[in-house]
């Protein structure tokens with residue numbers, strides 16, 4: 519740009535400064551689309567500052583009206599309290615367990631989220647993990663790449679997907695997408711949810727334990743909250759049984775991870791496919807060493823196409839907020 523053009527741009531920015539948005543830790547949508555986002559907003563990058571977080575927040579306390587956040591980035595009571603001008607938190611996640619919603623409600627801070635934008639992608643990964651765990655795809659890959667095939671090593675038989683009784687925990691938009699994908703494979707779908715759904719004819723169970731007793735695979739699709747934390751406990755895992763598989767695309771803490779590791783090690787359940795963990799990015803070393811466990815780094819929501827749609831949603835929500843219009847994907851905090 520020539521000298522005059524540069525001056526013109528600076529002049530316009532002084533007249534119409536971009537709204538400031540705080541980013542505590544960069545979500546993937548920011549990492550991949552920072553240029554696009556930065557055309558509209560001025561991002562205050564807390565993770566990039568040499569200042570301790572509290573000091574950074576205090577420094578920008580009065581200019582921060584909005585935060586851009588994501589599923590693994592806590593927005594705590596302390597953060598909210600240090601930002602008296604805060605009016606909006608936009609999270610790029612569908613899950614909201616990382617945000618202190620009670621404090622948002624109390625302070626009148628609005629929250630916007632991803633809604634069901636990536637339910638289909640998450641369901642794809644759930645099915646992928648299930649087929650992998652049943653048919654030993656990752657284990658087969660290791661068998662070939664480690665030279666065991668060439669050396670005539672043993673390779674265990676897989677199990678059939680068709681006809682399997684699959685219990686979905688949480689029949690929200692992700693759970694429904696999982697059911698939709700598994701029906702054509704010939705799976706029998708059962709579910710457990712806060713309420714029985716009139717839109718499906720799948721058998722309903724009111725407790726996870728009853729569901730586990732009646733199925734061979736549990737797929738965790740529910741949100742993490744006080745009711746679902748460690749809802750998959752020892753009793754549920756034992757009810758699932760020695761041939762049972764557990765797939766988790768919800769949140770790590772829905773399962774009592776220590777208990778699951780013990781059950782996997784002792785053959786109390788047959789295997790697992792996990793995209794989420796209790797203490798991410800740390801994965802218990804026992805899980806890494808097991809051949810009947812398939813691991814994925816909390817990437818169920820990340821596809822190129824969905825990140826493109828997400829960046830538009832984030833921009834739309836921020837623009838709506840800064841121009842006093844209704845948010846595109848608000849969280850209903852009074853529910």
Ligand SMILES: O=CC(=O)O
Pocket residue numbers: 589610611612613614632819
């Ligand atoms: O895990 C990701 C999300 O909650 O969207």
